[in-house]
Amino acid sequence: MPATTAWSPDRDDVDPAVKLRAVQLVEAIGAWTAGRGGAATAKRRVAALGASPSLVDQAGALLPTADAAALQVVDAQYGGILADSASVLVVCRQWTPGHAGGTTIDVRLSRAQPRWKVTALHPARPGAALASVPSAARQVLADSRIVLPPAAQADIRSGNIHPSVLRAMLRLAGTYRMYISVVRSGHPLDVFGTNRPSDHPRGRAFDVWQIDGHAVVDPGTSRRLVESFMRDAAAAGSYNVGGPLRLSGGARANQFFTDNTHHDHVHVGFAA
CATH class of the missing domain: 3.30.1380 (Muramoyl-pentapeptide Carboxypeptidase; domain 2)
Structure with a gap:
């Protein structure tokens, strides 16, 4: 499995904290060591962040069936940011034994104390590849x-x-x-x-x-x-x-x- 690094926001971002919260949630779901795959252990990782374990049920392609996974966030971009709500598009690459892939997750958040609260995950659904690409x-x-x-x-x-x-x-x-x-x-x-x-x-x-x-x-x-x-x-x-x-x-x-x-x-x- 390749070595990865934790993603961090630019200090001059509009709201670095909202991006960091979204990325932490994605990293918690999408990466695990050998023998710690599956929804149950992912829910424990999410709960340790103080987020709702039920978010794991929305993870889709971010939580493949595999013994281990490594994940690298490429970028975290606003899908939208308002005073009390935000969409952060977390773009990532992911590796499991014998496979390299990745996805993009639209992470929805609402402003709360002491930190932004993740309310929903919307994984990318690109559709099947054409047999003959234009x-x-x-x-x-x-x-x-x-x-x-x-x-x-x-x-x-x-x-x-x-x-x-x-x-x-x-x-x-x-x-x-x-x-x-x-x-x-x-x-x-x-x-x-x-x-x-x-x-x-x-x-x-x-x-x-x-x-x-x-x-x-x-x-x-x-x-x-x-x-x-x-x-x-x-x-x-x-x-x-x-x-x-x-x-x-x-x-x-x-x-x-x-x-x-x-x-x-x-x-x-x-x-x-």
Whole structure:
């Protein structure tokens, strides 16, 4: 089993504590030493964190049947953050004996004392892979400048991603090395805190948490790099580009936006 490291939030995040709580819960469920597999022992690990053991019943692919498991959190990104509630998308890789995989978990939380309370888990459900993957999807999967976590890879293999998304990824990869966090599965169905459908579950958006090796959330990351990426995403056809910067201009009204949810990633959405 590979060695892993505990994930920690950036100190300049909007609310580091909410991400840390979500990640701790995922790490507790998704990693265990030999002989400690199964729901019963996972519930004891979750209870030791002061969280509800019943959350384990919602773990899905995060709790495979295996004697041991190692888990590495790649990123924890906001699916949404409001004053008293949050969605944290925990992107992870997971290894069990003879198998390497991973998933993305939409962890829901509510503000409480002394810490945020995890209220629900929504694991990614990418769907089955196509027997024959379209050409653009094959190109994306093969491009070393498009770094995809397991759930995002499965999304693309499923054939449920709109061609406009795939074309934009390939175009942007001509200039940048992109580390993608979420494409379709593992994201809230609606824009968090609203009843407006998100573009992600429809296969019409992707999120980028790192550009050319620099985390979007890191205040040390060049503003010029993030702005350039956001503007190039718009030029690649995105009608809705969100990120940590408030940009002017655009080919259409409100093409660019920013808010606390997009403090840690760039959202690239498509109408068709």
